[in-house]
Amino acid sequence: MVETVWLFLGLLAILTAASAIATMLTWKNTRNGDVLPATLANLNARIKAWWIMVGAISIAFLFGKGGVILLFAFVSFAALREYVTLTHTRRGDHWILLGMFLVIIPVQYYLLWIEWYGLFAIFVPVYCFLAMPALTAISGDTARFLERVSEQQWGIMLSVYCLSHVPALLTLAIPGFAGKGLLLIAFLIATVQGSDVLQYVFGKLLGRHKVAPRISPSKTWEGLIGGIVSASLLGAALSWLTPFTPVQAGPMAGFACIMGFFGGLVASAIKRDRGVKDWGHMIEGHGGMLDRADSLVFAAPVFFHMVRYFWT
Amino acid sequence: MVLAGLARAITGVRPIWQGSAPQGGQRIYFANHASHGDFILLSTCLPPQERERTRAVAGADYWRRNRIRHVLARDLLNTVLVERNWIERSQDPMVIMLDALKDGHSLIIFPEGTRNMTEEPLLRFRSGIYNLALARPDVELIPCWIENMSRVLPKGAFLPVPLLCRVIFGAPVGLEPDEDRHAFLARSRQALLDLSPERQRELDHG
DSSP: OHHHHHHHHHHHHHHHHHHHHHHHHHHHHHHHHHOOOOOHHEEEEEHHHHHHHHHHHHHHHHHHHHHHHHHHHHHHHHHHHHHTSOOOOOOOGGGHHHHHHHHHHHHHHHHHTOOOHHHHHIIIIIIHHHHHHHHHTTTTTOOHHHHHHHHHHHHHHHIIIGGGTTTGGGOOOOTTTTTTTTHHHOOOHHHHHHHHHHHHHHHHHHHSSSTTTTTTTTTHHHHHHHHHHHHHHHHHHGGGGSOOOOOHHHHHHHHHHHHHHHHHHHHHHHHHHHSSSSOOBBBBBTTTTTHHHHHHHHHHHHHHHHHHHOOO | HHHHHHHHHHOOOOEESSSSSSSSSEEEEEOOOTTTTHHHHHHTTHHHHHHEEEEEEEHHHHSSSSHHHIIIIIISOOOEOOOTTTOOOSSSSHHHHHHHHHHOOOEEEEETOOOOOSSSOOOOOTTTHHHHHHHHHEEEEEEEEEEEEHHHSSOOOSSSSOOOOOEEOOOOOOOOOOOOOOHHHHHHHHHHHTHHHHHHHHHOOO
């Protein structure tokens, strides 16, 4: 596919440019023997991690549907692990927790593989929703029952159900777009992650007024608006990856990015509640898997259903 | 090696060297104990060379109870087995541990003496750690707080739940001149407890 080649050449160019700028800034800041400023060290780590993430996604794309499903099953695993680590668990929850990793993740992604949409859509919100508290009750430990059960439900919804809607884009039968589902995934990831980066850049350059100072000091109105508008433009420019016209692609991207912003906000609220700065340390410079995926968690299901409603 | 890889894959374990460096002389690592995974997790955090020569001290009465356990403990985990029961024991645990130290091994000990199944963060220490400190003042005693392993593999569980773990290594604790057994046990226990995340949070806030 010609589009895929252009997409990866484009990503390669952007990452190369980012690396070149960062290298130049590093050289400029340290040539007099000065210590590298923390922001710049973090920027270097982030760009390095971006190379690895884009590499991983590219490899998954080479393997097609199976590769992407496996990649996101792994993302779900890492995200759920970070999430559960921060929750309150008791000894009686051992089997439920095992089931979340060993049953729910494989089943949810297997349903995608066989494209059984009906069960894919309700497996977590109906069956797991009811089975998990039932099994917790059978274990007999009622201490902080409601809290434990709710935390488990949230973890599964966020890290497994919502995230699995990214590869689910492959299963949509869009007229005139057969076999190009991977490109739609690339569109979603590129605009949502691009919006994260652009919000960070606009926030650093122009940020004055904080959106939610008690939750996240780094989220500003200037960053938010600049990031969403520029990511929408990016989306319109990438409409050749999608079944949308440029006029449709812009708002679709913008909507996904607004959801992504809320995802980041909710994730920050959870982290603040638990007294941690990052979800984990898996991705150098970014924090954990959820620090990178939080925006996709909120954007993916909404984007999926909008495409499903309007284009199929 | 395989076990270390497995432990890393499941728990993504990270060592936090806070008060001591990864490389050093011969050492005794002492840690909180709530899971069979504890010493595998701890040794996973050590640099490969140190891991090679480090052996865990475990209860013979538990690990010799049947053949499978015995083979596991002796050949796979390479533990130093000591008998915990005062009355029935045939060999003095101190002699066995000091022999292992004499052979150049570093040791991992769990001074609580058993897996902690209570809601308390740390049980009272047994006196073995004091006797070791008295007999070998040249060997550093390093407190190591193992975080989350009791949730990954609680007592009685067979399959581990993947959760992120950390091992926090503190500054060495040595026997002071004229320090008696009680004072040393309390002080070394406090040194370990101070590394726990709950205590660290309290210390941070005042």
